[in-house]
Amino acid sequence: MEDRYFQLLDQLADLGENLCRSRMDPDTWHEYLQSGFDQSHVPDLIRILDDDTLHESEFAGTAMAPIHAWRILAELKAVGAIPALISLLPRVDDDDWIGEEFPDVFSKIGPSSLESIESYARDSRNGEFARICTFHSISQMGCDHPEQRTRCVEILTDLLRVHETNDPNINGFLVSALSDLGALESFEVVREAYEKNHVELSVLGGLREAEYYFKIGANDYDGVDAFVEERLHRLREFSESHPFEPTQIIEKPQPMVAGRKVGRNDLCPCGSGKKYKKCHGFAGTLY
Template sequence: MEARYFQLLDQLADFGEDLCRSRIAPDTWHEYLQSGFDQSHVQDLIRILDDDTLHESEFTGTAMAPIHAWRILAELKAVEAIPTLISLIHRIDENDWIGEEFPDVFSKIGPSSLEAVELYARTSRNGEFARICTFRLIAKMGCDHPEQRTKCVEILTDLLRAHGTNDRDINGFLVSALSDLGALESFEVVREAYEKNHVALSILGDLRDAEYYFRIGAKDYEDIDTFREARLNRLRALSESQPFEPTRIIEKSRPIVAAPRIGRNDLCPCGSGKKYKKCHGVAGTLH
């Protein structure tokens, strides 16, 4: 059994950077199965995800192995992998691949994961960016699985009802996730959060902007494309200092020149007076 595991690990490590990039689009992940992966590989693939030494590896191929593993598990719809995948969400601060790919990974596995994801999203002690990832994940689930839309809207709306105690950024991303679901039925809660100044305007914009995004199908709303583009530009500007960069893992094995490190809780060097994580340190906002 050990020999089989290490043979699989070597195979995923050999896939390396090139295959990781060429199959970055979720609709290409099915091509992994052409290499013979099936249900008999599920437990070993989960073991790869669960191995901390791989996530912290300085070797390019080895560091990419978990990424290949979760894509294959997604295509195999391996519900057995859900607990391990949930346990990896906290790594989003050092691994951009998680924020970019987990919404598709969980959606491909299916709605069986929704209960565990909801629990994670509701646990305030979990990291801010990790929870934001789950909001996007819930929205993705509701979009890809229409029979789950109502449940997904209910979860996100209930989380937003606590807007008075939530961080304003958390509220902003909850509103954004609800807009992705076109959850007009939740707009009164959204409006209340905005009117009480509990929503960070840097995420989706002001209340008027939110009205456009939620009522995207309404005939009396003109220039919706302009507002869509404005939203996208706003999110790009918010994340441009730390965008999704698959090279973050890949370059771990290359020589690195030491530079002053800015902690997420340090003051932002731009002079805004905000913490770095609330200013130019925001990541994973494009979806």
């Protein structure tokens, strides 16, 4: 059993950093299964996720092993990996691979993960960025699994209803997640949070911007072309001075002028040719 585990660990470490980066797009993760990974590997893949020494390794190949592991588990729809994945959420402060990839990981595993994600999202004792990751995971689940959309909207809306006791940053990302789902049915709660000044404006902008993102009166939005161009200009400047490195620590979002919201799966406005979520995007904003 030990030999099997260490053989698998060596195999993932040998895949290395370059392959890890070349398969950042979740649409490519199925290629792992072409190497022979199957359900028999699930227990050892979960063990790799649970091994703290790997996450803290100074060797790039070894440190990338958990990333390869969770992608394979996602493709195998390994429901048994959900507790191990949830236990990794607190690491998002130091590992932005988690923030980038876990929404897709949970969504690929499927709706079976929604209950655990919801439970984590509702616990205000959990870290800010870890909870934000779960908001984004819930939104991704609703987008990828239409039959779960209503439930996902209900969860996020319920969390936003207590906006008076939430941190404004949390409220901002809840609004962002709801806008990703096009949750017009929740906009009265969104409006109330804005009107009581409980929403961090650097995440999505003010109420008028939120109306635009939710496509409320979008045709009457004055100056939107200039607004979008300014946003793109700032993104280009940011991309030139801050090249994306997935191993960087996620920093708390800084105040920025909001513009047209760029979808996670849209091309990044910086011109890199990558999807926004794989270039300058995290939870719908810059970090």
